[in-house]
Amino acid sequence: MKELKQIAPLPQPQQRQRSYSYSPYHRAAEYVGIVSFFVLLGLMGHEAYAALTTTMTAQAWWILGGGILGGVLAADFVSGLFHFLADNFGNEELPILGPNVIHPFREHHVDPKAMTKHDFVETNGNNCLICVPVLIAFYTLLPLQANVWMVLFATFWVSLNLGVFMTNQIHKWAHIDDPPAWVASLQAWHLVLRPDHHEVHHTPPHKSYYCITTGWLNAPLAAIHFFPLLEKFLRRWTPIARIDEPRRRRAAQ
Ligand SMILES: [Zn+2]
Ligand SMILES: [Zn+2]
Structure with missing residues (x-):
């Protein structure tokens, strides 16, 4: 008699959570990431502030306002783009990105409250680790000069990075049942x-409203069908969808 093939039960969310353990090494790296992030951002912010208050006081307000607003909008967009990519492409077994970026986003749809149990370091460490190499590159390759556009860019850059840093914290607040009054x-x-x-x-x-910093860009991006069009474009014209193939092949076996 032909033997019936046993189908393994799908892993439950809690079981899958355990396969990506939060190791002491990961936590130590997050501490280093948070400290490095604020040191680098402090250096850039201090230089921009010094330039604003000494050489360009007349333009200081529009530079400050434009840089901060641009940075906040860019952070909202970056949060949406990362979230969209993590939700739709790749698989949880990819090295580094799989357990640290893709898994948390997808697990979040299954258990939205899990992130509310994370402390400050676990909530914000990963974003700092992503920002630090980019901050080092910009800080060393683009030394701040006393010209309006460079200072505007530095203000924008500090605001963007602070926005990226705050994204997971803000997202967590959106899932807390009873947030502090000032957060509410x-x-x-x-x-x-x-x-x-x-x-x-x-x-x-x-499949919509991916932006999770301020959420200001969600409605305009939905109105122009930005993410559905981007997904179609990436699947049709780039090799990005191929990183799903190993998982799909295994699932078909
Ligand atoms: Zn999502
Ligand atoms: Zn959420």
């Missing part, structure tokens, strides 16, 4: 991601 005020004033706004992304099939 920021959410009510639309300065950070609102829980009701973010709920749109948590409604299956999780």
Whole structure:
């Protein structure tokens, strides 16, 4: 008699969580990442502030306002782009990116409250580790000069990185049932991601409203079908979809 092939049960979220353990080495790296991030950002911020208050006081307000606003918008866009890529491409077995970026985003759809149990270091360490190499490159390759555009760029850059740093924290706040009053005020004033706004992304099939810093860009990007068009473009014209192939082949076996 032909033997029936046993189908292994799908792993439960809790079991899958354990396969990506949060090791003491990872936590130590996150501590180093957070400290390095603030040292580098402090150096850049200090140079930009010195240039604003000594050589370009007349333009200081528009440089400050334009740089901060541009940085916040860019951080919201970057959060949406990373989130979109992690939700739709690659698999959780990819080295480094799989357990640290793709797994948390996908697990978050299954268990949205899990991230609320993470402390400050676990919540924010990964984003610092991503930002630090980019900050070092910009700080060493683009030394700040006392000209308006460079100072505007430095202000934008500091604001963008602070926005990226805050993204996971803001996202976590959007999932806390009873956030501190000052956080609830920021959410009510639309300065950070609102829980009701973010709920749109948590409604299956999780294909819109990817931006999770302020969420300001979600409606405009949805109106122009940005992410569906980007997904079509990437699948049609780039090899990015091929990184899913090993998982698909194994699933078909
Ligand atoms: Zn998602
Ligand atoms: Zn969420």
